[in-house]
Amino acid sequence: MSSITASPDMRLVDHHKRRQAALIVACCTLLIAAAQLLIKIGANRLSHAGLTATLIGIFTIPPLFAGYCLYGIFTVLFVYALRHGEVSVLYPIIALGYVWVAILSAVVFHETMNPLKVLAIAIIVAGVAVLGWSGGKH
Amino acid sequence: MTTPASSIALVLTGSVIGSVGAVFLKSGALVLRPTLSSVVFNWRLGLGILTYMLSSVLFVKGMSNGELSVLFPMVSLGYICTLAWSRLFFQEVITRAKIMGIGLILAGIVCLSLANK
Numbered sequence: 112m113s114s115i116t117a118s119p120d121m122r123l124v125d126h127h128k129r130r131q132a133a134l135i136v137a138c139c140t141l142l143i144a145a146a147q148l149l150i151k152i153g154a155n156r157l158s159h160a161g162l163t164a165t166l167i168g169i170f171t172i173p174p175l176f177a178g179y180c181l182y183g184i185f186t187v188l189f190v191y192a193l194r195h196g197e198v199s200v201l202y203p204i205i206a207l208g209y210v211w212v213a214i215l216s217a218v219v220f221h222e223t224m225n226p227l228k229v230l231a232i233a234i235i236v237a238g239v240a241v242l243g244w245s246g247g248k249h
Numbered sequence: 250m251t252t253p254a255s256s257i258a259l260v261l262t263g264s265v266i267g268s269v270g271a272v273f274l275k276s277g278a279l280v281l282r283p284t285l286s287s288v289v290f291n292w293r294l295g296l297g298i299l300t301y302m303l304s305s306v307l308f309v310k311g312m313s314n315g316e317l318s319v320l321f322p323m324v325s326l327g328y329i330c331t332l333a334w335s336r337l338f339f340q341e342v343i344t345r346a347k348i349m350g351i352g353l354i355l356a357g358i359v360c361l362s363l364a365n366k
Contacts, residue, residue: 147321154312165310166302175309186274186301190294193278197341209322216318228318231360235322238353242328245346 125195132192133243136204142185144211148219149178206239252315252365259311260320264327267304271327272334273297319365325354 153175157168169175192201213232216222277293288294312320329351335341 147317150309151312151317154309157309157313160310160313162306162310165313166306169305169309179305186298190274190278190281193275194281197335197339206325206328209325212321213318216316216321220317222316222318224318225364227360227364231357231364232318232322233357234353234360235325235357238350238355238357239325239328240350241346241353242332242350245344245350 128195129197129200132195132201133204135188135192136201137207139185139188140205140208141211142181143205143208144215146178146181146185147208147212148215149174149181151220153178200243204239204243206236209236209239252319256311256313256315256320257323257362257365259307260323261326263304263307263311264324265330266307267301267324268327268330268334270297270300270304271331272338273300275339316365319361322361323358326358329354 153168153172156172156175157165160168169179189201189205209232213224213229217224273293274297277291277295277297280293281287281291308324332343332347332351336343
């Protein structure tokens with residue numbers, strides 16, 4: 112009786128929870144995109160700063176601090192999700208945020224989007240999607 | 250505006266260090282119970298957060314010069330490292346599809362560097 116709870120068959124029982132965990136992380140990508148936007152706005156003020164000044168800046172530059180607060184909220188949700196899934200599956204789902212970040216980079220910061228850059232980001236998103244998909248199948 | 254190589258190097262280094270943070274978070278999450286003290290006194294989670302902070306300083310410094318659309322996707326190097334740590338510390342399986350994912354991410358990072366020129 113004591114050995115039942117430690118059975119390797121728990122993987123099958125947890126299948127639904129693992130899917131739920133993946134969904135939570137996927138929703139978090141919007142949070143990540145907003146955080147990246149704030150971090151870039153804040154980081155722009157540190158272009159001549161050293162590493163120590165950068166560390167202080169994370170706590171004293173409002174948009175930078177706000178960006179990391181969003182990351183904090185994300186981390187709490189992510190730790191919760193990690194309990195029910197594999198790190199190699201859940202961690203890469205975050206990269207869905209690349210799509211939102213690329214769009215925001217062009218719209219907010221007017222960064223140039225040449226075809227090679229768009230292709231490169233698409234390849235990375237595809238790679239990350241393949242990783243996420245493959246994690247559920249052994 | 251193009252992105253300096255030093256910024257790319259800082260972001261890539263930060264990503265590798267950040268992937269180590271994920272290992273601590275995962276090992277911390279494995280021993281987590283639904284009590285506040287279980288979260289607060291979990292040294293694995295603490296170490297994970299510290300590692301993330303170090304990675305963040307390098308990341309922010311890298312971000313301070315250059316384009317967000319070039320630098321942010323470079324973070325994906327961390328996923329490749331995460332895969333290696335997952336195999337090493339959590340005995341997770343590396344399938345052929347995962348290897349394909351790694352190949353795509355690496356190809357994407359190379360393309361992104363070329364697009365930056």
